[in-house]
Amino acid sequence: MSTIGxxxxxxxxTVDREQCMLCERCVExxxxxxxxxxxxxxxxxxxRCTACHRCIALCPRDAIDIREHPVDYRSHPVWxxxxxxxxxxxxxxxxxxxxxxxxxxxYPVIFDRMVLDACQVTNPSIDPLREPMELRTYIxxxxxxxxxxxxxxxxxxxxxxxxxxxxxxxPVMIAHMSYGAISRTAQLSLARAAKETGTFMGTxxxxxxxxxxxxxxxxxxxxxxxxxxxDINYLERGAAxxxxxxxxxKPGLGGHLPGEKVNGDVSQTRMIPVGSDAISPSxxxxxxxxxxxxxxxxxLKEATEWKKPVFVKxxxxxxxxxxxxxxxxSSADAVVLDGFRGGTGAAPKVFRDHVGIPIEAAxxxxxxxxxxxxxxxxxxxxxxxxxxxxxxVAKAIALGADAVYIGTAALVALGCRVCGNCYRGLCPWGxxxxxxxxxxxxxxxxxxxxxxxxxxxxxxxxSELMGAAGINSIESLRGNRDRLRGYLLDExxxxxxxxxxxxx
Amino acid sequence: xxGIIGVxxxxxxxxxxxxxxxxxxxxxxxxxxxxxxxxxxxCYPEYRECYALHVFFDAIHENKKAVDDLLxxxxxxxxxxxxxxxxxxxxxxxxxxxxxxxKPDPGLMSWSPTPEDDxxxxxxxxxxxxxxxxxxxxxxxxxxxxxxxxWPEDVANFYRIEDYQGYLWLGHNRYPTNTPGWWGGAHxxxxxxxxxxxxxxxxxxxxxxxxxxxxxxxxxxxxDTEVVxxxxxxxxxxxxxPEDVAVKALAPxxxxxxxxxxxKERLLHTAIRLTYGPALMNGPFAxxxxxxxxxxxxxxxxxxxxxxxxxxxDRLYISxxxxxxxxxxxxxxxxxxxxxxxxxxxxxxx
Numbered sequence: 001m002s003t004i005g006x007x008x009x010x011x012x013x014t015v016d017r018e019q020c021m022l023c024e025r026c027v028e029x030x031x032x033x034x035x036x037x038x039x040x041x042x043x044x045x046x047x048r049c050t051a052c053h054r055c056i057a058l059c060p061r062d063a064i065d066i067r068e069h070p071v072d073y074r075s076h077p078v079w080x081x082x083x084x085x086x087x088x089x090x091x092x093x094x095x096x097x098x099x100x101x102x103x104x105x106x107y108p109v110i111f112d113r114m115v116l117d118a119c120q121v122t123n124p125s126i127d128p129l130r131e132p133m134e135l136r137t138y139i140x141x142x143x144x145x146x147x148x149x150x151x152x153x154x155x156x157x158x159x160x161x162x163x164x165x166x167x168x169x170x171p172v173m174i175a176h177m178s179y180g181a182i183s184r185t186a187q188l189s190l191a192r193a194a195k196e197t198g199t200f201m202g203t204x205x206x207x208x209x210x211x212x213x214x215x216x217x218x219x220x221x222x223x224x225x226x227x228x229x230x231d232i233n234y235l236e237r238g239a240a241x242x243x244x245x246x247x248x249x250k251p252g253l254g255g256h257l258p259g260e261k262v263n264g265d266v267s268q269t270r271m272i273p274v275g276s277d278a279i280s281p282s283x284x285x286x287x288x289x290x291x292x293x294x295x296x297x298x299x300l301k302e303a304t305e306w307k308k309p310v311f312v313k314x315x316x317x318x319x320x321x322x323x324x325x326x327x328x329x330s331s332a333d334a335v336v337l338d339g340f341r342g343g344t345g346a347a348p349k350v351f352r353d354h355v356g357i358p359i360e361a362a363x364x365x366x367x368x369x370x371x372x373x374x375x376x377x378x379x380x381x382x383x384x385x386x387x388x389x390x391x392x393v394a395k396a397i398a399l400g401a402d403a404v405y406i407g408t409a410a411l412v413a414l415g416c417r418v419c420g421n422c423y424r425g426l427c428p429w430g431x432x433x434x435x436x437x438x439x440x441x442x443x444x445x446x447x448x449x450x451x452x453x454x455x456x457x458x459x460x461x462x463s464e465l466m467g468a469a470g471i472n473s474i475e476s477l478r479g480n481r482d483r484l485r486g487y488l489l490d491e492x493x494x495x496x497x498x499x500x501x502x503x504x
Numbered sequence: 505x506x507g508i509i510g511v512x513x514x515x516x517x518x519x520x521x522x523x524x525x526x527x528x529x530x531x532x533x534x535x536x537x538x539x540x541x542x543x544x545x546x547c548y549p550e551y552r553e554c555y556a557l558h559v560f561f562d563a564i565h566e567n568k569k570a571v572d573d574l575l576x577x578x579x580x581x582x583x584x585x586x587x588x589x590x591x592x593x594x595x596x597x598x599x600x601x602x603x604x605x606x607k608p609d610p611g612l613m614s615w616s617p618t619p620e621d622d623x624x625x626x627x628x629x630x631x632x633x634x635x636x637x638x639x640x641x642x643x644x645x646x647x648x649x650x651x652x653x654x655w656p657e658d659v660a661n662f663y664r665i666e667d668y669q670g671y672l673w674l675g676h677n678r679y680p681t682n683t684p685g686w687w688g689g690a691h692x693x694x695x696x697x698x699x700x701x702x703x704x705x706x707x708x709x710x711x712x713x714x715x716x717x718x719x720x721x722x723x724x725x726x727x728d729t730e731v732v733x734x735x736x737x738x739x740x741x742x743x744x745x746p747e748d749v750a751v752k753a754l755a756p757x758x759x760x761x762x763x764x765x766x767x768k769e770r771l772l773h774t775a776i777r778l779t780y781g782p783a784l785m786n787g788p789f790a791x792x793x794x795x796x797x798x799x800x801x802x803x804x805x806x807x808x809x810x811x812x813x814x815x816x817x818d819r820l821y822i823s824x825x826x827x828x829x830x831x832x833x834x835x836x837x838x839x840x841x842x843x844x845x846x847x848x849x850x851x852x853x854x
Contacts, residue, residue, distance in 0.1 A: 122681040123705040123788050124808055131806055132758050142778045145743040156749055158772045165778065371718040377782050398710075470707035470788070472805065475781035482710030 004088050008071035011049040015042060019063035026055035026064060031426040031438060046070075052419040054428035086349070098256075099349040100422040100432075102249055102341045102386060102408060103356075109341075110360035110493065111392045115502060117483040118468040126472050128463040134473040135459060135466075137403050139240075139380040140165030140309040140333040163333065164309055166220075166240055168403060169198030170459040171474060172393060174451070175384050175407035176222050176242065176313075178206025180257045180266045180278065181345040181422070182411070183439040186431045189447025190410055191215035196448065197455040200239060202405065205255050205280060207269035208234050220311065223300065225254045226280030228270040232303060240333075241300050242311040243293070245284070248342030248359070248385040250351040251315030254280030258346065260425040263434045294330035301331065309333035316340060316362030316385065317355075321369035324381075328370060334380035336405065337362045341386025343408040345432055346423030359385040360399060364497045367400025367479055376400075376479075390461035399497065400479040413454040414447045506691075506703040507531030507677035509823040510792040511832060512799040512850040517818065518546060519673065521665030527832040528656040528675040531825055534703070537594075538685025539678030540659040541651025543642070543692040543699035544670035545796055551605040552646040554582050555624050555696075559631075560599035560639040560687055567637030568602070574631070578623050579608035587650075592662050595654040599639075599687050601663075603648070621696055621741065625720075628695060632724040639687075642694040647796065649699060651676075651690035659690075671852065674794055676701035683726040693730040697795040698737055702729040703824055704789030704809045715782035732791055735783050740795075748847050751802050753780035755845035758805065792822050797852040807844035814839040820850035 013034055015026075022042060027035040032048040035055065055064050073081050086097060119125040126133070140163055147159035174190050181204060188211060194201040195218045202220045203212075207229020212219060221238030223230050235241060246252065257278035267274040287293050297310050312327045313336035314320065324335045339359025344352065363383050370376035383396045384405035393404050412418065415429040422432035430442030462474075471477050485502040486494045494501060509528055513519060524542065548556050557575075561567055575581050587601035610619035613626075628640045642649035647670070650663040656677045660666075676691035682705060683689050692699040706712065706728040713723045713731050719742075721734040732754075739750040753776050756762075762773045777784070788808030792801045801822035803811045814821040814829040814836040821829040826839050842848045 119707070123707060126806070132760065134759055136759050138778050142781075143775075144779075146745065146775055146779050148745055148749060150746060156746065156772060158768075158775055160775060160779075162771075162775055162778065371714055374718045376718060377715070377779070470705070471786045473784055473786060475777075475784050476708030476711055476786035478711060479714055479782065480708060480710035481714075483707075 002092050004092060007085055007088055008069075008073075009046045009049075010068065011046055011051050012067045012070035013044050013046045013049050014065045014067075015044060016063040016065070019061040021061060023060060025058045025060070029054045029058050029428060031428050031435070050419040050421045051417070052421070052428050053417045097349040098346055098423055099352050100344065100346060100420040101418055102343040103353055104420070105353040107358070109386070110358055110489070110497070111386075111395050113487050113489045114360075114395050114484050114497075114499065115487055116391065116394055116398070116465060116469065117485070119470040123470045125470055126467040128467045131467070131472060133463040133467060135170050135462060137168040137171045137474055138165040139168060139382065139403060141379060142377050144375070144378055164307055165333075166200055166309060168200065170455060170462070171397060171403035172455050172458055173199050173382065173403055173405045174201035174410050175405035176202030176204040176220070176244065177407055177411070178204025178222075178255070178257070179209050179269050180206040180261055180434070182432055183427075183430055183434060183442065184209060184211060184265065185439050185442040185444050185447065186411070186414060187212060188444040189414055189442065190451055191218065192444065192448030193410075193451035193455060194218040196452045197459070199455065202242060203238070205229070205244060206257075206266070207271065208237055209265070209269045213237065224280055225282070225284040226278060228272060228278060228280070235300065235304050238308065240309040240311060241304065242313055242336065243296060243300070244313045245287070245293075246315035246338070247313070247344065248315045248338035248340050248356055249344035250347040251317050251340075251356045252282060253348070253351060254282050256346040256423070258423055258425060261434045266434055290326040290330065293327065297331050311336050311382065313338060315342075316357045316359055318357060320357070320362045321365040324366040325369050325373055325375075328375050328379040332379065334382055334402075335366065336382045336384065337366060339383070339385030342384055344422075359383050359396065361493065361496050363396055363399040363401050364481075368498065390458040390465070393458060394462055394465045394477065395484060397474065397477050398480050398484050400481075402478060409454065410451055413451045414442060505534050505679045507534030507824045507828070508675070508701040508703050508790060508792050509821070509828050509832075510672075510674045510701070510794065510799050510801065511819060511821050512672040512794075512852065513818050514820065514850060514853050515818040516546065516671040516852050516854055518669040518671055520669050521660060521667070521673070523832055524673045524675045525657065525660040525665055527823070527828040528660075528677055530828045530831045531677055532655070534679060534824060535655065535677035536679040536685070537655045538680050539651070539653050539687075539690030540656040541649060541676050541690045541692050542660065542663075542665055543647065543649045543674040543694065543701075543794060544668050545647040545672035545794060546670040547648055547668045548605070548646050551583060554605035554607050555620075555643055555645055556648050557604040557606050557640055558587065558642040558648050558650075559602045559604065560641055561602055562599060562637040564600040564602065570636060571631060571638050574627060575604060575606055578612060578627060579606055581606050588664065589662050590664055592654070592658045595652060595658045595662050597662075598653070618741070624696060625737075629720070629722050629724075633722050635724070641688065642699070644694060644697040644699070645796065647697065647699070649692050649694045651692065652687050653685050653690060672794055672799055674699055674701050674792055674799075681705070682728070688725050689727050691729060693725065693733050695733045695737055696741070698733040699794045700729055700732045700736075700791060702732060702789055702791045704791075704804065705787050706731065706785050706789060707787030708785055711782050712785060732785070732793065735785075736793060736795075739780070739783065747798065747800055747849060749776065751800070751845070751847040752776055753783050754785045755802055755805050756784060757845065790824060799850045800847050801842065802847040803842070803844055805845045811848075812839055812841050813848045820848070822848055
């Protein structure tokens with residue numbers, strides 16, 4: 001028996017008994033077992049609650065209420081509730097604390113300290129309702145210069161051969177979330193949305209389920225350190241291939257998929273035994289240096305006859321700029337940067353909250369380094385990790401990204417409430433789970449519609465923002481840091497971002 | 505708002521500055537008296553083999569020696585003199601204009617395929633970045649830029665522009681909005697043979713400037729126009745693109761149009777946009793650009809600034825306003841409005 005005793009419940013769930021009609025929808029819908037009926041009475045176990053809001057969303061009488069931290073500790077600026085509770089937890093278990101979703105520490109969000117520009121008088125803003133507005137984005141290698149010849153007839157002839165590029169109708173892509181981490185219905189929803197909106201989606205490190213074959217032209221297949229699901233069939237089906245070196249939520253570590261989520265179908269797609277934990281090694285065991293990476297990039301290209309772009313994804317860390325420059329010279333077509341706010345199904349909390357750097361700073365320093373070396377436009381830069389709204393997309397692009405990946409935002413469009421319990425495999429929204437009765441809660445038709453709506457809405461907002469800035473083509477926003485201003489950012493970070501202060 | 509004008513005589517027949525002066529002054533509403541300037545090609549035939557460096561000096565007795573020394577290190581000054589100026593009641597002479605006729609020593613940059621041009625570019629970038637009381641405002645052969653803060657007529661009289669002869673002239677009347685009206689900020693902007701006059705505001709400046717900087721061009725004039733000269737230098741001189749193709753990189757057709765083009769053309773324009781995306785110039789602009797033997801005018805992709813062209817025999821005129829063209833040449837024949845993003849190009853036949 002521990003000497004610590006029970007900690008105060010994280011949430012307090014209450015039901016307005018006057019409103020409640022005992023329809024039992026909450027009982028059916030809560031996989032965590034907060035609600036049960038005993039002797040015709042609704043019993044509530046608040047300790048099991050994750051604040052996923054499934055019960056709230058489905059209660060026909062709005063009878064349920066959930067409060068966070070109903071019991072106060074003695075307040076202390078250093079010994080926060082979290083600090084104390086983590087110690088209790090680890091004193092009891094002796095283990096690493098696992099957590100879901102992205103960085104939850106209280107760092108300032110740089111995106112929220114930057115503002116965008118608009119035209120007044122001296123140049124007209126452009127009305128996207130009446131004028132063309134171009135968001136089409138090509139991801140892949142570009143030549144440094146064109147070789148052009150005028151033939152005897154005076155016609156211009158192009159001598160340069162272009163490398164394969166992905167053509168995006170909007171610079172918003174859907175991030176890699178594996179089958180296993182998320183459900184079949186969630187992946188299907190997102191894949192349909194990607195196809196409908198003319199963008200691309202990542203498979204994550206979980207292979208490509210047959211149900212997704214119809215969308216393969218919009219899928220980027222991932223090769224990560226566990227090599228789960230990788231064979232030639234998989235590589236050939238993807239529109240592009242992405243080598244995952246690291247991810248923003250847990251730089252320096254490989255993926256974690258708890259065995260609870262590995263059912264028959266997941267096991268088949270991933271090519272691993274049912275019920276086994278899928279723990280990807282921290283490094284790729286064939287990549288111990290940049291030369292090794294180059295070999296893998298070229299091996300994948302060779303295997304797919306140089307027909308597909310190959311991306312390399314790294315977590316945003318202190319030295320990202322130099323690493324990205326190395327990647328850019330490895331024959332890779334795009335560098336994917338994942339900032340420390342990037343989401344995850346499962347990560348050690350200490351990594352999630354303390355390792356890596358914010359995506360804003362990483363984009364700025366990588367873009368600047370690639371420019372210094374004169375190779376910026378030869379390689380694409382995709383940013384991810386904490387993109388919450390269209391303004392974040394605009395700011396990321398103005399800092400120098402070609403496109404962004406959205407993960408959490410796409411899941412939220414499917415209903416996710418960011419409760420952060422993805423690693424438990426009980427997602428009541430049918431997203432981060434493999435339990436069939438939960439999986440089928442998500443209707444891919446509706447899910448696709450919602451995710452597509454989100455991308456469409458952001459695309460419209462981006463067009464409006466660009467138009468207001470007097471820009472009618474996304475390439476003129478890219479790296480256009482003159483159109484950003486920092487608001488209450490310190491001089492050091494302004495310098496890194498190469499952005500002036502408001503008023504300057 | 506600014507006024508631009510340009511004229512080329514395709515038979516290289518010389519015109520003196522008294523032709524363009526009243527035409528530019530005609531567009532008085534387009535300026536604010538804070539900047540005007542002229543570029544003339546063919547004005548220094550006796551030194552046509554030399555780079556004519558026009559320099560604005562502050563406190564010339566203090567600052568000139570550093571430029572002299574730098575030029576001596578990189579080549580030979582064949583001739584130098586004060587640019588003659590004539591006091592005007594409405595124009596304050598804040599700089600001393602000077603000109604060098606300079607021959608760089610190609611052996612000092614033997615690795616370059618165009619060592620002389622690259623040396624001069626390097627010197628311009630260095631002097632203008634250091635900003636030690638000297639600013640090189642033009643650096644081409646057999647051409648020169650004459651500009652100052654003031655109304656077009658005063659600036660013309662200050663330099664007595666009618667004393668210069670040339671087959672190609674550009675003029676600009678400035679209404680500064682983004683950056684202060686100062687001598688260096690007046691147009692034309694020049695690098696080597698390239699001169700640019702511009703009406704508008706380049707909303708993609710941040711992108712263009714960073715792109716061009718990674719090729720060693722530093723923007724030093726606090727204004728968006730100079731980037732145009734550098735982009736043309738990179739695309740045409742260094743990358744060898746024909747001028748009309750360079751215009752398609754800077755003001756490309758929309759994807760909608762490209763998608764409808766025949767295969768070969770579609771591939772070409774896709775390649776241009778992919779390769780030169782960061783060079784695409786957005787925002788409202790009308791630009792006239794010149795290099796020896798050629799003048800070119802074009803606007804942004806949706807023509808948010810006016811540009812008209814006129815022809816009369818060997819003469820091609822481009823301007824913000826038809827009235828200015830008619831002032832220069834009442835007999836002008838065809839006057840037309842080029843489409844958005846479509847270049848008007850005039851080349852000397854000889």
